[in-house]
Amino acid sequence: MPARQAAPCLRCGDMIDINVAAIVADIRLRVVGFEDAVRSAQRSVSFCVTCAELIAKGDAPPERTQPLNFIVYEGAREIISGDPSFSLLSWLQLRKECGLSVPTMIEPKVLKAWTEFRKAVALPATLERSEGEFVPPEKRLAS
Ligand SMILES: [Zn+2]
Numbered sequence: 448m449p450a451r452q453a454a455p456c457l458r459c460g461d462m463i464d465i466n467v468a469a470i471v472a473d474i475r476l477r478v479v480g481f482e483d484a485v486r487s488a489q490r491s492v493s494f495c496v497t498c499a500e501l502i503a504k505g506d507a508p509p510e511r512t513q514p515l516n517f518i519v520y521e522g523a524r525e526i527i528s529g530d531p532s533f534s535l536l537s538w539l540q541l542r543k544e545c546g547l548s549v550p551t552m553i554e555p556k557v558l559k560a561w562t563e564f565r566k567a568v569a570l571p572a573t574l575e576r577s578e579g580e581f582v583p584p585e586k587r588l589a590s
Pocket of ligand 1: 499
């Protein structure tokens with residue numbers, strides 16, 4: 448079974464194939480405070496790389512009135528600030544939409560260069576957290 452199924456981007460509605468990079472939010476509810484904790488089935492929503500990047504770089508939704516949007520915003524910022532691949536993929540998508548040539552990333556020479564670049568800018572783990580709050584990369588280095 449694949450890690451995910453093709454699904455529309457929650458923000459723009461474009462279909463995201465299973466072989467395309469995306470961010471998926473898995474959501475499951477559970478009951479607390481009862482002896483027999485009931486859990487809902489897990490549901491997933493997907494964001495294409497362009498929308499994920501726009502979410503991460505956009506304004507923070509108001510946490511009090513849009514708590515789920517705020518959680519997605521924080522998660523997208525964590526992931527995208529930790530890996531330049533999303534910005535590259537978003538740039539490639541923009542070139543494609545503009546009808547410009549799109550360099551293929553699977554050419555061994557390009558793939559090797561990109562892998563070396565990612566190693567050179569290796570950042571702390573993106574899931575590093577302090578009491579459940581997002582720690583921006585610049586603050587991780589200070590601690
Ligand atoms: Zn989208």
